[in-house]
Amino acid sequence: MRGRRMRPRTLWRRCVGSPMISPQRRRPITHRPSPCQHSAEPARRKYWSVRSPTGPSNTLLTESYELDGITPSRIERPNTADDLSAALKSIHSDGQAAVLWGGGTRMHVGNRVARYDAAVDMTGLNRIVDYRPPDLVVVAEAGMTIAALRAELGKNNQRLPFDAQSPGEATIGGSLASNAVGPLRGRYGGVRDFVIGMSIVQADGTMTKSGGSVVKNVAGYDLARLHIGALGTLGAITTVAFKIGPVPEVMRTVVAWFDSAESAAVAGMRITNGAFMPEAVTLVAGQRAAAKASELAAENYGKASDNAVMLLIALAAGPATVERQVNDTNATLGGAMTDGFVVLDDDLQLSAWSLVDEQSPTPAFSIRSTVKPTAAFDLVSALSKSDSFDETHIVAQIGFGTVEAHFWGNISGEVVRSAQDAVINAGGACMIERCPSELKGDLDVFGDLGAPLDVMRRMKQQFDPDGTLSPGRFAGRI
Incomplete structure (x- = not known):
């Protein structure tokens, strides 16, 4: 009796991080x-x-x-x-x-x-x-x-x-x-x-x-x-x-602008605690954020306030998943007190995220603090209202409550202490990352750590006893 002819098996190489799929169906991923x-x-x-x-x-x-x-x-x-x-x-x-x-x-x-x-x-x-x-x-x-x-x-x-x-x-x-x-x-x-x-x-x-x-x-x-x-x-x-x-195969950024950090709080927390986890949820405040918001608003026939703050939401996954996340995010923003929002991809989203690290010229004073995510918006508002500086640039990572604030102008010990007090009042821990060298002699930039x-x-003493x-x-x- 003639044996049954078996179809030879095809071995498919699996891409790292992706399921085993047919070579005909696999879509090439360009690294970005x-x-x-x-x-x-x-x-x-x-x-x-x-x-x-x-x-x-x-x-x-x-x-x-x-x-x-x-x-x-x-x-x-x-x-x-x-x-x-x-x-x-x-x-x-x-x-x-x-x-x-x-x-x-x-x-x-x-x-x-x-x-x-x-x-x-x-x-x-x-x-x-x-x-x-x-x-x-x-x-x-x-x-x-x-x-x-x-x-x-x-x-x-x-x-x-x-x-x-x-x-x-x-x-x-x-x-x-x-x-x-x-x-x-x-x-x-x-x-x-x-x-x-x-x-x-x-x-x-x-x-x-x-x-x-x-x-x-x-x-x-x-x-x-x-x-x-x-x-x-x-x-x-x-x-x-x-x-x-x-x-991730696809990446998108939704940028929304609000008239204040308090207005952005509702949308920011809804997205952070929503049905999916974004790549990042970041709030940016200060003169540079307001200028960028005005630029995006003008390009999309909208308007931003003079003191606008920006909420950047990064989304990354497969095409269908990102499309659903974009729709859900837009729906959340539509029900919040946003002045406008836009979906960016490719180089446009890279340009928006470059605002997060914008520190040119070098700030005179920078602090990094950690607070509860719900308190991050209040801390951003408190630091933004200070009139002791020529310019402020504040970045808050809503997902984990880190707030980085950068200031330009004349820095004194009183100004430093007022910023520290704002963080303490928000229930957070504060570290001074940058300040004039002469002020470092009068304070510990790490703050009071207590028993630890x-x-x-x-x-x-164990690792480096001779200093x-x-x-x-x-x-x-x-």
Whole structure:
């Protein structure tokens, strides 16, 4: 009896992050950054040549090795973890103090450094150590920029859902050490939630590591989190292992403008607590937001008030899902007290999100606070009404209650205290991210941390008893 003829099976390769589908039905996905992850051109910098004590002549950045009015007498620029270990061992044995440098985008964060003899430029450690797209894991060196990492992951339609300011200059290590935040945190969590492993060089040159390079890893203590937000005072981050995810197929941004933050509160909370979770819900207030709202209103035959605030809602998923989310968002805005709204895609939405990071020229005073999401609107309103500044620019992430406020003008101690009082009255915690150097001598930019400060002091004593790494820069002038 003739056997039944069997049709050969076809093996279909599955795209990471997408279901197994027929090649005929699969639609190619062109990598684009999230609308919140807009790119920024790195600033042009001048270079000089200086001989490093641990190696041959290196080309180093002249800009911003000065910190809090102190210029270091020694500059190290390691290219490997072994170079970094040797440099820190030498600095430690010489009884000097070192400050770690990445792209320099957040060096203004922290208290005034007590001693500063050597600058350690980490940008030479800028390579991908391990990348396994099917496992959704990447291991990168700390000196790699966020933009460079994003470009490598984008080749496989993958991403790290973290949006740093100035991604062309901001490094992985610097973003972690300063605990940078962005709009995507409301949906995906902070950048520390994606860290599954980390390698560290301690103040005396000892090389350590914690975690691993697999997602399901529960071995040992999660020591990596000690270094996230520590401003490089406990050790130098050398490599970081991240869990990553797929790039959404379609992205849209709905921009609405209101006459006040109070008016935006109803729509903002309805969308945040609605039937679906947006990529981001961000409120922007200040003169620049009002100007952008007027521009969008004029393009769409509408009108915006002189003190308008903007609500940006980022949506990302498959085509049908995004279309439904856009319709639901528009319906919510239509029932709120909005003066107008528009749906943007492609470069137009990137332009809208660039307003979130608009800080040119450099602000004279910046604070970051965390409050309940419902209180974020009231805090934005209180900070916007201050007449002590020439200009204000306030960004509130509604999904997790972080409010960043930037001010231009003459800054005094009284002005700083009034901003701190506004945050305290809103029931939040306040950190001064930028202020004149002379004011840092009179205050702790981290505020009063209470009992946890004793634990932090003991940690510093264990990891860096001689105060080699950024002494005085962390909370309590640790």
